[in-house]
Amino acid sequence: MKAWQEELLQGSISALSEQELFNRVARIARDLGFDYCAYGLRAPYPFSQPRTVMINNYPDHWQARYRDRGYLAVDPTVQHALRSLQPLVWSDSLFARTPELWEEARAAGLAFGWAQPCRDATGVSGMLTLARSAEALHATELADKQMEMIWLAQSAHVGMARSVVPRLLPEMRAKLSAREIEMLRWTAEGKTSSEIADLANISKRTADFHLNNATAKLNAANKTAAAIMAAVLGLL
Structure with missing residues (x-):
């Protein structure tokens, strides 16, 4: 070298x-x-x-x-x-x-x-x-x-x-929990909160809680924007 x-x-x-x-x-x-x-x-x-x-x-x-x-x-x-x-x-x-x-x-x-x-x-x-x-x-x-x-x-x-x-x-430094990442992955595939709750065997309220946390951490406008951002940034 x-x-x-x-x-x-x-x-x-x-x-x-x-x-x-x-x-x-x-x-x-x-x-x-x-x-x-x-x-x-x-x-x-x-x-x-x-x-x-x-x-x-x-x-x-x-x-x-x-x-x-x-x-x-x-x-x-x-x-x-x-x-x-x-x-x-x-x-x-x-x-x-x-x-x-x-x-x-x-x-x-x-x-x-x-x-x-x-x-x-x-x-x-x-x-x-x-x-x-x-x-x-x-x-x-x-x-x-x-x-x-x-x-x-x-x-x-x-x-x-x-x-x-x-x-x-x-946003790339956001620390997402495993549950938040799971919720965002399902959101990125077009699933609603109710569908995600059924898939993850949790309540809709709990699914929304994790999605709201992830959205706030990424400073995104909504859960869809959060899912797109997380995917683009390699966080999912």
Whole structure:
């Protein structure tokens, strides 16, 4: 294992802040030949407005432009990360449907890039992007460096998820009892409280008691939302 890999691995395991970890990742990215580095993390819940964290060292004016123009919603690299775990090299064809984004990104010095999506067992997804202003990424360079780039992306995701997710998704720390989990599982299968009571050989009042407790612990709107959340977060 190379020194930087060991350093990053230890950093991803220890309680570094996301900024400290990102600084390490960005330094390694520079050693690999990239001027810029970005990491984005998306929680699996809520569905309508997923909680996200984005950190990068892109030029300030580009960060502002990206935010103000709402480019996150149409960025093809983000769309790729939602449906694939394959590494991605930027190209004209990739940005064919978003020519303004592509033109403005290149004008900001983000002309050549590579991205690696990541996803873990909890459903938390992330993506590391490495970019630079000059020199296209050729097959020879990718063959030489891509395994290290993928390793960097995975390590960054492990560390960032460890640092960010407890703040982004405090519901993941909910301690559900075995009975509460059982009630939520039946709810997730579409059972009513009366049906759950019969299946579990308890009263409807007791079933509702456990479901209400689980709903409160997850800060959910109702028992159905609680069951969905618990399933998505891997608590069932």
